[in-house]
Amino acid sequence: MPFRWNPELGPEDVTPEAMFQERRRFLRAAAVATAGAVLGWDPDAVQAEGGLAGVRKGAVTLDEKLTPVREVTSYGNFYELGTGKEDPAKLADRLVTYPWSVRIDGEVEQPGVVSLEDLLKPHPLEERVYRMRCVEGWSMVIPWIGFPLGDLLKRFVPTPKGRYVAFETLHDPQRLPGQAREVLRWPYREGLRLDEAMHPLTILAVGLYDRVLPNQNGVPLRLVVPWKYGFKSIKSIVRISLTEQQPVTSWNQHAPDEYGFFANVNPEVPHPRWEQRQERRIGEWLRRDTLPFNGYGEQVAGLYAGMDLTRFF
Amino acid sequence: MARWLIGLLPLVWLGFGVWQNTLGANPVERMIRYSGDWGLWWLLATLAIAPLRRLPGCAGLIRLRRLFGLLGFGYAALHVVFFITFEHFFSWSALFRDILKRPFITIGLLAFLLLLPLAVTSTPSWMRRLGPQWGRLHRLVYPASVLVVLHYFLMVKADYRLPILHAVILGGLLGWRGVR
Numbered sequence: 001m002p003f004r005w006n007p008e009l010g011p012e013d014v015t016p017e018a019m020f021q022e023r024r025r026f027l028r029a030a031a032v033a034t035a036g037a038v039l040g041w042d043p044d045a046v047q048a049e050g051g052l053a054g055v056r057k058g059a060v061t062l063d064e065k066l067t068p069v070r071e072v073t074s075y076g077n078f079y080e081l082g083t084g085k086e087d088p089a090k091l092a093d094r095l096v097t098y099p100w101s102v103r104i105d106g107e108v109e110q111p112g113v114v115s116l117e118d119l120l121k122p123h124p125l126e127e128r129v130y131r132m133r134c135v136e137g138w139s140m141v142i143p144w145i146g147f148p149l150g151d152l153l154k155r156f157v158p159t160p161k162g163r164y165v166a167f168e169t170l171h172d173p174q175r176l177p178g179q180a181r182e183v184l185r186w187p188y189r190e191g192l193r194l195d196e197a198m199h200p201l202t203i204l205a206v207g208l209y210d211r212v213l214p215n216q217n218g219v220p221l222r223l224v225v226p227w228k229y230g231f232k233s234i235k236s237i238v239r240i241s242l243t244e245q246q247p248v249t250s251w252n253q254h255a256p257d258e259y260g261f262f263a264n265v266n267p268e269v270p271h272p273r274w275e276q277r278q279e280r281r282i283g284e285w286l287r288r289d290t291l292p293f294n295g296y297g298e299q300v301a302g303l304y305a306g307m308d309l310t311r312f313f
Numbered sequence: 314m315a316r317w318l319i320g321l322l323p324l325v326w327l328g329f330g331v332w333q334n335t336l337g338a339n340p341v342e343r344m345i346r347y348s349g350d351w352g353l354w355w356l357l358a359t360l361a362i363a364p365l366r367r368l369p370g371c372a373g374l375i376r377l378r379r380l381f382g383l384l385g386f387g388y389a390a391l392h393v394v395f396f397i398t399f400e401h402f403f404s405w406s407a408l409f410r411d412i413l414k415r416p417f418i419t420i421g422l423l424a425f426l427l428l429l430p431l432a433v434t435s436t437p438s439w440m441r442r443l444g445p446q447w448g449r450l451h452r453l454v455y456p457a458s459v460l461v462v463l464h465y466f467l468m469v470k471a472d473y474r475l476p477i478l479h480a481v482i483l484g485g486l487l488g489w490r491g492v493r
Contacts, residue, residue: 070338277407
């Protein structure tokens with residue numbers, strides 16, 4: 001267990017977070033510059049476009065206390081970087097993200113492989129504060145930075161046959177060492193119905209707390225669907241496909257009786273291991289009531305009109 | 314010297330962690346897992362005494378068995394208290410629903426209920442009073458330990474390495490009794 005005690009050190013000896021982050025940014029910039037020199041791109045462009053200048057603040061806000069950045073970045077599930085909830089932060093450095101490109105294919109008029117820079121270029125970034133509810137019964141409030149997924153999909157023009165959107169995480173056991181073991185069938189896959197994907201609350205995030213996504217949070221590009229359990233919000237995306245059939249999704253494939261395709265936050269549908277009526281907000285000792293659709297029912301319940309949500313859970 | 318104080322060291326570590334806020338982002342989860350882990354480990358240690366005491370010079374280990382068993386029960390009790398307090402905050406109806414609806418809770422509780430009479434009858438006076446029945450009663454530790462490991466399996470989502478490791482150790486300890 002990490003246990004350190006040095007009475008000579010006081011709070012004044014702690015490196016200020018800003019300085020710590022500045023150093024990290026410097027290291028990252030240095031790494032990008034090196035990669036750029038080798039591969040011949042302009043590191044400033046990567047920084048500016050992957051980066052967080054000109055973010056429109058307050059696009060979506062929430063009158064709830066933000067979960068501190070330390071908790072947001074040190075606790076979570078990203079099985080590709082280890083199955084413990086504190087593993088991803090420890091193994092994060094393995095996930096080298098430059099260069100990064102995303103394949104857009106399937107039922108779209110303009111399929112292709114797009115560099116991250118080109119993918120992000122047309123989209124103004126905005127800050128959206130969302131609740132995040134994990135199927136395991138814990139939750140956070142996170143200020144994401146991203147843009148609506150729908151805006152991206154429109155650029156590639158879905159064909160009339162495109163009824164679902166399928167996503168895939170990078171599959172590379174060198175950079176995602178957790179994939180060396182077949183805990184789930186890699187690559188991680190997720191999917192949405194097209195109307196869910198086009199919903200204005202559904203975003204692709206590239207940052208949180210005014211910074212580029214930390215590796216463990218799904219760098220460089222991840223989905224955020226705030227009314228669904230967290231496992232739907234797939235990380236480190238390399239492929240987005242429009243499909244006619246409902247796509248296979250990883251946790252559903254692993255245990256279909258436990259994890260549905262829709263996975264809408266629903267206190268009325270119990271899970272065999274986790275009580276879903278309540279949740280523990282990280283930072284609090286006691287549990288609070290879980291809200292239907294994670295509190296976004298007003299905006300999204302209409303998507304499911306007439307569906308039996310205990311059957312399509 | 315009171316040997317049982319050593320058994321409290323994990324608890325001291327946990328208390329220090331709560332006090333210093335070093336238990337990570339989800340301290341409640343950590344407390345529940347940690348108390349459960351130690352309950353299981355003391356239980357496995359209890360079951361390991363019988364084979365180990367046959368090694369040369371190790372006969373004295375038998376004197377530790379009751380202590381280990383009680384520590385196992387103690388950490389299991391703490392695990393149950395943490396669960397009732399932080400998962401349900403003494404809401405008994407929610408607790409009962411949980412016990413009925415979630416098999417892994419049902420099985421964990423069953424294991425605890427099997428250990429309870431063993432802890433109660435662990436004193437010399439109960440040993441005398443029960444006579445030969447005492448040994449028979451205390452064989453309940455075998456089904457209890459199997460249920461505990463099953464409880465562990467059912468809790469895990471996909472990465473079964475740790476439950477498997479514990480199942481192998483338990484299998485060895487019970488298997489040794491079978492072939493002997």
